[in-house]
Amino acid sequence: MRLALVFNPFKYKVHEENLRVVQKYFGMFPPLSLAWVASIARQAGHEVTIIDARTLNLSKEEVLDRLKEFKPDILGFMMTTYMFVDTLGWIRYLKKELKIPVVIGGYNLRVYPKESISHPEIDYGVIEHALHTVPQLFSALEGKEKLKEVVGLVYKEDGEIKLNPAQKVDFEKFPFPARDLLPNDLYAEFPTERKNFTVMVTSLGCSYGCGFCEAGRTAYNPRSPMTVVNEIEECYEKYSIREIDIFDYDFTMDKRRTISICREIKKRNLDIIWACRSRVDIDEELLKEMSEAGCSRIYYGIESGSQQILDNINKGITLKQVEKTIQATKELGMKALGFFLIGAPGENKKTVKQTLGFAKKLNLDYVQFSKCLAKPLTPLWKQMVEETGKDYWKDWILGKETDQALPRPWTKLSxxxxxxxxxxxxxxYHSRLSFLIEATLKVKSFKEFKRKFLGYLEMLFSQEKISKEDKGFVAYHEEPKRLNFYRKIAKFR
Ligand code: B12
Incomplete structure (x- = not known):
């Protein structure tokens, strides 16, 4: 079979947790989920292409031209809950033109499998991982198996939507994502220092139970240190990657595993810098190993400067722990970023002030103030659905709801x-003279300076007062020249 995977651009949403300007400058990231799907399908003997229309800034018509050239038998898309409607628009257009089956997968399928494929343009849905489902589905489409035997599939038969439950997977068994199908030199994120840049995922799941997070209490499924470093080495050797952001929910969850990864990176002498996400309840021994292995940034879930709020969201950390870990991180020469929530359960103006004061005291290199949201599968969402009897996200997937800011009954703030x-x-946070001077001195290239300076100006002067729809939204691209080059090649190919 010939599979074409399309990663479509997505617009800013009013219901988003980020402010528009933050979303715009976030970065250009590789469509990693699709790269996993591609390598799984290839391993099973199929031909695959990925069209990263978001990064290449391709229109629907341009993508259609490329698809006509590739001549796929099946089209695939990754679905998040929030951008479902954008992707559905792309599916509608391409399906109408190409008239071939469409398969979708991605996080939203775990939450709303049947609702997701209720749209007539979508034929199949992969509920969880592609590892077993995609090879089996393709074999069924080739007439070698029956659809009812494909594990983890949601499909349509005799006018009915049918669901075959998913099986557990061992993340260790996944092939490396097919980065050879991606324009690796176009990716970057806001704090990037080196090129080429990519993202990686080395473990699935998280055993903690924070009230605002959908990953809470899901089975921790790590890849072995050797496999992780083999993938890093492949990135280094094959794709000239020199900076990696590890997107695991909590990269430091298993201290021994993290230390083994760090030691293996050092042993192989890979000149690479990397970033990761972590809880603050880690110790100096681990931080030292990470710093020696090239870790240059750690993104910490700090959430609030009020202990009461931290307890309300079941974070299981103390403000003292935060201070100690941030100080140790900085002393070891790594940058520290803090993720904070605004509008968490019990929040008021005073606690937001405490959060800002705390962030300033920590003097973090980067901060993100996200608006607390009842995201599907989170305890906050479960509570809201129970109390109101209404599930906004389900209706959003079904096309019955518009994009809007959702109620936050857990705080008195509007x-x-x-x-x-x-x-x-x-x-x-960013307008303190000391921060501006320090941040400027730490900048390593003109490109980095330009990105940060433009972001700062936009934050000051063109942020909307309250979030509103933005139909003309385009994500920031720091490589317009190279982008044009790729677009030209696409045209003449
Ligand atoms: C890397 C990443 C990104 C990257 C790349 C996205 C991509 N398409 O790969 C970037 C930064 C671009 C991104 C963007 C966004 N992301 Co994101 N992302 C992730 C992250 C951290 C890792 C994804 C990954 O590789 N996981 C490991 C692989 C093995 O698992 P997987 O992604 O689930 O993929 C498997 C299956 O789902 C399935 N599958 C997935 N897609 C497809 C497609 C087909 C055709 C098939 C057959 C199967 C299939 O097979 C895969 C292999 O087994 C996850 C969180 C996480 N740790 O998983 C969030 C996550 C998926 N993202 C999320 C969100 C919200 C977003 C954004 C909306 C954020 C934003 N505001 O911009 C956008 C939307 C993008 C879009 N087009 O819809 C949410 C989704 C929640 C939800 N309910 O839908 C998650 C769960 C993070 C979170 N905790 O909030 N993301």
């Missing part, structure tokens, strides 16, 4: 106040 406070926190 949505407008939360928008305003998030914006105020960003401006106040």
């Amino acid at each position: 949505n407008e106040e939360i928008d305003h406070l998030a914006k105020w926190a960003y401006v106040a």
Whole structure:
């Protein structure tokens, strides 16, 4: 079979947790989920292409031209809950033109499998991982198996939507993502220092139970240190990658595994810098190993400067732990980023002030103030659905709901106040003279300076007062020249 995977651009949403300007400058990331699907399908003997229309800034028509050239038998898309409608628009257009089956997968399928494929343009849905499902589905489409035997599939038969439950997978068994199908030199994120840049995932799941997170209490499924470093080495050798952001929910969850990975990176002498996400309850021994292995940034889930709020969201950390870990991180020469929530359960103006004050005291290199949201599968969402009897996200997937800011019954702050406070926190944090001087001195290239300076100006002068729809939204691209080159090649190929 010939499979074409399309990663479509997505617009800013009013219901988003980030402010528009933050979303715009976030970065250009590789469509990693699709790269996993591609390598799994290839391993099973199929031909695959990935069209990263978001990064290449391709229109629907341009993607259609490329698809006509590739001549796929089946089209595939990755679905998140929030961008479902954008992707559905692309599916509608391409399906109408190409008239071939469409398969979707991605996180949203875990939450709303049947609703997701209820749209007539979508034929199949992979509920969880592609590892067993995709090879089996393709074999069924080739007439070698029956659809009812394909594990983890949701499909249509005799006018009915049928669901075959998924099987557990061993993440260790996944092949490396097919980065050879991606324009690796176009990717970057806001704090990137080196090129080429990529993202990696080395473990699935998280055993903690934070109230705002959908990954809470899901089975921890790590890849072995050797496999992780083999993938890093492949990135280094084959794709000239020199910076990696590890997107695991909590990369330091298993201290021994993390230390083994660090030691293996050092042993292989890979001149690579990397970033990861971590809880703050880790120790100096681990931080030292990470710093020696090239870790240059750690993104910490700090969430709040109020102990009461931390307890309300079941974070299981103390403000003292935060201070100690951030100080140790910085002393070891790594940059520290803090993720904060605005509008968490019990939040008021005073606790937001405490959060901003705490962030300033920590003097973090980067901060992100996200608006707390009842995301599907989170405890906050479960509570909201139970109390109101209404599931906004389900209706959104079914096309019955518009994009809107959702109620936050757990705080007395209004949505407008939360928008305003998030914006105020960003401006106040970044406008300190000491921060501006320090940040400028740490900048390593003109490109990095330009990106950060433009982002700062936009944050100051063109942020909307409250979040609103933005139909003309385009994500920031720091490589317009190279992008044009790729687009030209695409045209003449
Ligand atoms: C890397 C990443 C990104 C990258 C790349 C996205 C991509 N398409 O690969 C970037 C930064 C671009 C990104 C963007 C966004 N992301 Co993201 N992302 C991730 C992250 C950290 C890792 C994905 C990954 O590789 N996981 C490991 C692989 C093995 O698992 P997987 O992704 O689930 O993929 C498997 C299956 O789902 C399935 N599958 C997935 N897609 C497809 C497609 C087909 C055709 C098939 C057959 C199967 C299939 O097979 C895969 C292999 O087994 C996850 C969190 C996580 N740790 O998983 C969030 C996550 C998926 N992202 C999320 C969100 C919200 C977003 C954004 C909306 C954020 C934003 N505001 O911009 C956008 C939307 C992008 C879009 N087009 O919809 C949410 C989704 C929640 C939800 N309910 O839908 C997650 C779970 C993070 C979170 N905790 O909030 N993301």
